[in-house]
Amino acid sequence: MSLVNFTTREITCKIVYYGPGRSGKTTNLQYIYGRVPEARRGRMVSLATQTDRTLFFDFLPLDLGVISGFTTRFQLYTVPGQVYYNATRKLVLQGADGVVFVADSQARRLEDNLESLQNLQANLLGQGVDVRTFPIVLQYNKQDLPADLILTSADLDEALNFRGYRSFAGDAVRGAGVFETLKGISEMVLKRLAASGAGVP
Amino acid sequence: MSTRLNPRYRFDAYVVGAANRLAVTAARAVAESPGSVYNPLFVYAGSGLGKTHLLMAMGHHALEINPQIAVEYMTLDEFIEAFNAAIAAGQGEAYRRRYTDVGLLLVDDVQFLTHRREMQAELLRLTNAMLSAGRQIVLSSDRPPNEIEALDERLIQRFAGGLVIDISAPDYETRVAILRRQAEERKATFDPSVLDAVATLPIGSIRELIGALNRLIAFQAVSEGPLTSAMARTVLAKTMPQTVKGGAVPAAAAGAPTVSTVPSVSETVATDETDAGVSPGQASTRDEFGSFLTEITSAVARQVEAWRGRVAEAVMRWEGEGYRTERLQRLLEGEAPVDPEAALHDYEEDIERLKALEAEAQELDPAVAGRPIFRDPDRVDEAGAEVQRARDGLSPPPGPSPIWRLDDFVESPANRVAVRAARAALEQPGHQYNPLVIIGGNGVGKTHLLNALGNALAAAPGSLVACLQAQDFVDDLIKAIERDRVAWWRARFRRITALLLDDVHLLAGKDRTQEELFWLYNHLAESNRQMVFTSAVPPEELKTIEPRLRTRLEGGLVVELPAPDREVREAIVSRVLREKTGEAEPELAAYLAARPVETVRALLGLVQRVLAAAEAEQERPSTGIARQVLEGSPAGPARRSTGSRTSGLLSPSGNLRSREKMVWDWPDIADRLIEDPR
Numbered sequence: 001m002s003l004v005n006f007t008t009r010e011i012t013c014k015i016v017y018y019g020p021g022r023s024g025k026t027t028n029l030q031y032i033y034g035r036v037p038e039a040r041r042g043r044m045v046s047l048a049t050q051t052d053r054t055l056f057f058d059f060l061p062l063d064l065g066v067i068s069g070f071t072t073r074f075q076l077y078t079v080p081g082q083v084y085y086n087a088t089r090k091l092v093l094q095g096a097d098g099v100v101f102v103a104d105s106q107a108r109r110l111e112d113n114l115e116s117l118q119n120l121q122a123n124l125l126g127q128g129v130d131v132r133t134f135p136i137v138l139q140y141n142k143q144d145l146p147a148d149l150i151l152t153s154a155d156l157d158e159a160l161n162f163r164g165y166r167s168f169a170g171d172a173v174r175g176a177g178v179f180e181t182l183k184g185i186s187e188m189v190l191k192r193l194a195a196s197g198a199g200v201p
Numbered sequence: 202m203s204t205r206l207n208p209r210y211r212f213d214a215y216v217v218g219a220a221n222r223l224a225v226t227a228a229r230a231v232a233e234s235p236g237s238v239y240n241p242l243f244v245y246a247g248s249g250l251g252k253t254h255l256l257m258a259m260g261h262h263a264l265e266i267n268p269q270i271a272v273e274y275m276t277l278d279e280f281i282e283a284f285n286a287a288i289a290a291g292q293g294e295a296y297r298r299r300y301t302d303v304g305l306l307l308v309d310d311v312q313f314l315t316h317r318r319e320m321q322a323e324l325l326r327l328t329n330a331m332l333s334a335g336r337q338i339v340l341s342s343d344r345p346p347n348e349i350e351a352l353d354e355r356l357i358q359r360f361a362g363g364l365v366i367d368i369s370a371p372d373y374e375t376r377v378a379i380l381r382r383q384a385e386e387r388k389a390t391f392d393p394s395v396l397d398a399v400a401t402l403p404i405g406s407i408r409e410l411i412g413a414l415n416r417l418i419a420f421q422a423v424s425e426g427p428l429t430s431a432m433a434r435t436v437l438a439k440t441m442p443q444t445v446k447g448g449a450v451p452a453a454a455a456g457a458p459t460v461s462t463v464p465s466v467s468e469t470v471a472t473d474e475t476d477a478g479v480s481p482g483q484a485s486t487r488d489e490f491g492s493f494l495t496e497i498t499s500a501v502a503r504q505v506e507a508w509r510g511r512v513a514e515a516v517m518r519w520e521g522e523g524y525r526t527e528r529l530q531r532l533l534e535g536e537a538p539v540d541p542e543a544a545l546h547d548y549e550e551d552i553e554r555l556k557a558l559e560a561e562a563q564e565l566d567p568a569v570a571g572r573p574i575f576r577d578p579d580r581v582d583e584a585g586a587e588v589q590r591a592r593d594g595l596s597p598p599p600g601p602s603p604i605w606r607l608d609d610f611v612e613s614p615a616n617r618v619a620v621r622a623a624r625a626a627l628e629q630p631g632h633q634y635n636p637l638v639i640i641g642g643n644g645v646g647k648t649h650l651l652n653a654l655g656n657a658l659a660a661a662p663g664s665l666v667a668c669l670q671a672q673d674f675v676d677d678l679i680k681a682i683e684r685d686r687v688a689w690w691r692a693r694f695r696r697i698t699a700l701l702l703d704d705v706h707l708l709a710g711k712d713r714t715q716e717e718l719f720w721l722y723n724h725l726a727e728s729n730r731q732m733v734f735t736s737a738v739p740p741e742e743l744k745t746i747e748p749r750l751r752t753r754l755e756g757g758l759v760v761e762l763p764a765p766d767r768e769v770r771e772a773i774v775s776r777v778l779r780e781k782t783g784e785a786e787p788e789l790a791a792y793l794a795a796r797p798v799e800t801v802r803a804l805l806g807l808v809q810r811v812l813a814a815a816e817a818e819q820e821r822p823s824t825g826i827a828r829q830v831l832e833g834s835p836a837g838p839a840r841r842s843t844g845s846r847t848s849g850l851l852s853p854s855g856n857l858r859s860r861e862k863m864v865w866d867w868p869d870i871a872d873r874l875i876e877d878p879r
Contacts, residue, residue: 011501035490064494067501068347069358074497179489183496190500 004070011072013189015182016093017058018120019102020112021081024141027172028102029060029076032182035175036062057092074186081116090123098135098189099124100181102170103160105142105150110159117160131163135188138167139181144174206274210257216382218375221251221368223510226517228255228339232262235270235305235337238520239364239513239533241328242339243346246368249406252341255368256307259339263305270304277313281320300327305337312342315350328359347502362534364513376400376410383411389418391428398430402437413437508541509533515545524552525577551578558584562591564696591692598677598693601655601668601701610646610653611765611772619760623650623733626758627657630699631729634758636722638705639735641762644800647735650762651701654733658699667694668701675707675714682713694721699731705754706736709745719750732757765801770794773801777808782822792824796831807831 004011017025033044042061062074077096079089093099101120103113121131140156151159153169161167166184170177212232217225224246230238246252260272275283287296300306306327314321331338345367346352346360371379380396395417404410420436421428428436512533516526532544555575562570562584569591574584607627612620619639626634637654641647655668669677681690694700700721708714725732736743739761740754765773771794778786793811798804807827814830815822 032490035488037490040490040494064497067498069361070501072497072501175489179493183493186493186497187500190497190504 009070011067011070012075013073013097013186014075014077014095015098015100015185015189016096017076017078017100017102018089018093018116019081019141020104020109020116021083023081023102023104023109023113023116024170024172025078025081025100025102026058028100028139028141028170028178028181029058029078031172031175031178032062032076033060035179040064057088076182083115083119086119086123089119090126093120093123094127097192098137098185100137100139100185101160101165102139102141102172103156105140105156106145107149107151110151113156113160135185135192136163136165137181137184137188138165139170139172139177140167141170141172141177143169144171144176206257206260206272207253208261210254211261212258214382215251215254215258216371216375216378218371218378220371220375221246221255223514223517224255224366224368227364227366227513228259229262230517230520231337231339232259232305233266235263236335238516238530240332240335240337241360241363242337243360243363243365244339244341244368245343245345245365246341247370247406248343249408250368250370251407252343252368253309256309256339256341260305260307267304271302272305272307273300273303274307274309276309277311277320280308280324281313281317284320284323297327297330300330301334303331303336306331306339308338308340310342311340312344312349314352314356318353321353321356325353325356325359328356332359345502348499361509364533365509366513370405371407371410373400376404379407379410380414383414384418387414387418389414389421391417391421391433392430394430395428395433398433399437402434512541512545515548519548519552523576524555525579528579548578551581554581555584558588562588564692597665598667598697599669599673600659600666601652603656605649605652605656607650607653607657609776610650611769611776613766613769613772615763615766616646616769619650619762622758622760623654626731626733627654630658630661630731635726635729636732636734636754636757638740638754638757638759639733639762640737640739640759641735642737642764642800644802645762645764646801647762648703649801651703651733651735655699655701658701658731661698664698665696666699666701667697668699669703671702671704671707674702674718675711678714678717691717691721695724697725697730699733700725701733703735704737705734705746706738706743709743712747715747715750719747719753722750722753726753764799765804767794770798770801770804773804774808777805778812778822781812784821786822789822789824789827792827 017028019025029044033041040063042063045059057080058076058078060076062076064072064074066072077092079085079092099120101117103109103117120136124131124134138156138161140151140153142150143153153167157167166188168177168181168184170181172178212225212229215221215225224244227239227242228244231240231242244252244255257274260274263270263272284293284296287293308324311324314324328338340360342349345365346357377396377400380399384391384396399410399413399417402413404413416436417428417433420432424432512529516529516533519526519529528548529545532541555578558581559570559575562572562575569587572587574580574587577584607623610620619641622634622637623639626637639647639650652668655666658664659666678687678690681687702718708718722732734754734757736754739759740746740751743751743754746754771790774790774793775787778784778790789811793804793807796804796807798807810830811822811827815826818826820826
């Protein structure tokens with residue numbers, strides 16, 4: 001993990017969007033991509049299947065320019081949500097500085113959310129990451145759907161957020177909550193700058 | 202042109218709280234040594250939080266310390282105005298030159314540099330000139346340098362190279378303190394609950410706070426009774442907007458109705474957003490990325506600059522303790538250190554080493570300890586070498602002679618008090634009987650007891666016992682004076698854990714030694730280190746010893762070591778015989794112990810003579826030989842011709858006393874010396 005490099009004066013934040021299949025991770029990235037001035041964004045790499053599901057991962061590099069003398073880059077990744085792509089997820093998760101867990105607010109997807117969240121924790125633990133202190137935020141996506149189909153943020157907090165992470169209601173298609181979520185996770189990641197022993201490669 | 206310093210804006214009028222403590226500490230440090238600590242110093246804070254006050258206070262403080270220093274305070278507007286006027290008059294160079302004499306330049310409100318390229322270049326030039334000449338520049342702004350729009354990156358770097366520090370809104374306690382002080386200055390008295398009520402209002406800036414207080418003072422002047430907190434709230438609610446927060450809005454101009462000109466988030470409407478696919482009304486079409494970038498920028502700046510805060514805190518702390526902090530200041534001056542944590546860690550480790558070295562130097566030689574190298578973490582090695590030199594130069598003072606042991610000291614009813622006192626002193630050195638003064642005539646065993654005590658004290662780990670004759674003590678000092686090493690001599694004695702001085706009466710008339718002993722005594726007594734003295738006479742009879750020293754000896758435990766009684770003498774003789782011949786020879790011991798001698802030393806002389814005679818006769822020492830030697834009875838065959846050796850003392854009458862003085866044999870010159878009466 002290389003967050004701040006005092007030698008090369010670079011800050012690189014790798015943020016991974018995690019969550020069950022079809023929860024809206026790629027949509028988050030696409031929305032962000034659409035809002036970033038062309039000069040700031042790299043090419044969004046999306047390796048999708050024919051049915052438009054993420055096969056490998058999406059990658060969106062953001063160049064935030066020189067901040068406080070540090071060339072600051074954000075790299076946003078998504079993982080494939082489908083259960084059988086765990087090897088890919090592990091690979092993408094490696095070296096992540098923060099994770100956005102995108103949950104599908106639909107009531108019928110609750111089990112999938114739980115399974116994916118458990119999978120995230122297992123994979124992080126497998127990489128020796130302490131999930132209690134690692135920057136994670138939750139996004140309850142698809143809150144725009146009819147109320148009888150979805151669980152409210154409060155319900156989802158109750159069901160998923162037993163660790164008390166910050167959570168955001170989202171509607172990634174229209175962009176509601178997308179940048180709030182990104183700001184939320186970035187803030188947590190950057191807060192670790194001071195504490196993480198800067199410059200450790 | 203430049204503004205005069207407001208005489209009210211001084212440090213003592215500046216209420217310090219958690220929100221501004223760091224800034225005030227830094228400002229004081231700068232004012233106390235302009236150009237040498239944080240240069241430039243950049244203070245930022247919201248409007249009305251005390252930047253101008255702080256800047257002017259620095260000016261006053263610097264002038265108080267050094268009235269010769271040229272202090273110039275100006276706002277950026279004044280700077281620009283003067284510059285433009287000078288350029289218009291073709292006096293640009295002269296204008297620049299006028300700053301060459303300024304030792305402390307205070308520039309307020311530099312946030313107005315936004316988009317003023319020419320002035321930025323001018324300020325950059327001025328900053329560079331000030332920095333290179335080691336003169337101090339202090340700037341203030343309502344935001345950090347990197348948030349001043351379109352500010353030259355080089356200026357940002359210059360500012361970051363010094364210390365960038367903020368003042369945040371005062372906390373509740375500070376607000377109360379400010380209100381109290383202001384009320385006091387205006388000679389207005391309020392019920393404490395009124396000031397509390399004002400302090401709890403959502404007012405972010407000090408200026409507004411004082412404005413609120415002014416309103417209350419005015420209101421109180423026209424009302425009949427004292428103001429209550431409820432009335433105060435009502436008064437303030439009428440006259441000030443309740444939404445005031447954060448302190449960015451200066452106190453509203455009198456009477457003018459204020460209209461919020463800041464659009465709320467919900468009021469913001471889509472402007473030129475063209476991205477398709479987003480239905481209006483659902484999600485805002487603001488520049489989301491721009492706002493994200495702003496937040497990230499400030500978060501990064503906060504975090505990246507956090508190390509500067511840590512290093513600056515360390516600089517203040519260690520400077521406060523008198524250590525040189527160049528190494529840390531270089532970090533602050535540098536663009537970005539490789540690893541500030543490690544650098545701080547290394548620095549603090551060096552400080553710890555210096556502390557340990559200085560403590561040791563203090564023990565070895567206080568003159569060495571005071572040297573500046575012990576305050577410079579960049580010279581730890583030199584400090585180490587210095588201490589090593591001090592260590593090498595300091596041989597320990599003479600210790601007790603190892604031949605004397607307390608177990609060998611024969612205890613009898615006569616000397617029991619002295620021996621028990623010595624043992625008690627050993628149990629709690631420095632605490633029980635300090636000093637212990639042993640008095641007694643010559644040859645009664647004072648030296649034995651003293652050295653035995655010294656050996657027992659020296660057995661404790663870490664102890665360093667000085668045990669010596671008063672005459673040696675004097676000689677040692679004289680030698681030190683000759684070589685101009687008195688400080689060294691003192692240091693040598695000051696590090697000892699116990700001082701045992703034999704025959705202290707010999708210090709009579711030695712004023713300088715007495716004085717040194719007096720100081721040494723105090724030093725050792727203060728740190729509860731054991732002292733034992735022996736003297737031929739009781740302290741009160743030491744008339745030629747300075748009273749201040751004599752009374753100190755009297756204040757300890759004075760015990761007498763009397764002349765050995767028969768029991769002691771017999772025990773001593775038995776022991777010596779056992780040591781020399783392997784047998785105690787009780788009869789011989791009893792005979793010798795019965796001899797009328799006054800001192801142990803004389804007794805030992807008798808034993809030596811008997812042993813020597815026996816050796817000469819090649820016989821075992823016996824009462825017979827002893828009688829022959831000591832009484833001259835014709836027990837032995839080989840009586841030598843003595844005629845040529847007598848001094849007329851030999852009397853045929855066999856007078857015991859005179860015979861005892863007869864020297865028949867000269868077994869060893871040392872014995873003769875022992876017998877030599879003092």
